[in-house]
Amino acid sequence: MTMIGDKLQQVQARIVTACTAVGRDPASVHLLAVSKTFPAEAVREAHAAGQKAFGENYVQEGVAKIEALADLRGQLEWHCIGPLQSNKTRVVAEHFDWVHSIDRLKIAERLAEQRPADLPPLQVCLQVNVDGGANKSGVAVGEALALARAVAALPRLRLRGVMAIPEPAPVFAAQRALFLLAGAVFEQIRAAGIEVDTLSLGMSGDLEAAVAAGSTMVRIGSAIFGQR
Numbered sequence: 755m756t757m758i759g760d761k762l763q764q765v766q767a768r769i770v771t772a773c774t775a776v777g778r779d780p781a782s783v784h785l786l787a788v789s790k791t792f793p794a795e796a797v798r799e800a801h802a803a804g805q806k807a808f809g810e811n812y813v814q815e816g817v818a819k820i821e822a823l824a825d826l827r828g829q830l831e832w833h834c835i836g837p838l839q840s841n842k843t844r845v846v847a848e849h850f851d852w853v854h855s856i857d858r859l860k861i862a863e864r865l866a867e868q869r870p871a872d873l874p875p876l877q878v879c880l881q882v883n884v885d886g887g888a889n890k891s892g893v894a895v896g897e898a899l900a901l902a903r904a905v906a907a908l909p910r911l912r913l914r915g916v917m918a919i920p921e922p923a924p925v926f927a928a929q930r931a932l933f934l935l936a937g938a939v940f941e942q943i944r945a946a947g948i949e950v951d952t953l954s955l956g957m958s959g960d961l962e963a964a965v966a967a968g969s970t971m972v973r974i975g976s977a978i979f980g981q982r
């Protein structure tokens with residue numbers, strides 16, 4: 755077993771333990787391996803150990819890796835999880851499978867317009883700012899449902915759910931409470947009749963609190979690939 759393979763197993767074991775603690779089925783939590791700052795060869799190693807979904811923050815870096823791993827393209831799922839500027843939407847629409855960081859309609863409209871017709875719809879999540887910090891990315895909680903309705907109506911995109919990156923909290927219960935705010939937005943969108951299935955919550959340091967709050971996709975970088 756390679757070192758990355760070992761780390762992947764350890765993270766999978768953490769997911770199982772976290773699910774068991776709250777009575778959830780471990781199969782309901784997907785693992786997104788966040789490979790930002792690590793080379794394409796690290797992704798190749800993780801893939802050889804059975805990992806399929808990878809997350810990248812920086813568009814240029816992500817596209818370079820997608821191209822370096824073109825031989826595996828059909829077997830990998832690439833997720834863009836970083837802040838997205840207007841001038842980067844075309845390259846994202848052309849290369850990635852998912853975008854987690856939709857925080858305004860303009861970005862979603864550009865992605866819809868630029869998604870090539872020969873590719874499946876781009877799978878998207880709305881990034882919600884659950885802490886309320888004015889300079890943090892993400893749509894405000896009170897504006898998320900309206901954005902969800904607008905995004906769900908766009909062609910070439912499929913709205914899958916909600917993503918959030920709350921600040922680290924001092925104790926488990928407080929961290930879980932922040933994640934639950936994102937869960938509430940997810941439930942509100944679902945209650946409005948929009949079909950969503952993805953709650954993208956949790957990183958290396960707070961995976962357990964995210965799972966306790968209902969996360970269906972944890973985004974794990976350092977616990978798999980090492981410190982950046």
Ligand SMILES: *Cc1c(COP(=O)(O)O)cnc(C)c1O
Nearest residue numbers: 788811835957958973974975976
């Ligand atoms: C870097 C990053 C992660 C992974 O963080 P780790 O603490 O390394 O697990 C997850 N989500 C986003 C949006 C990130 O930028």
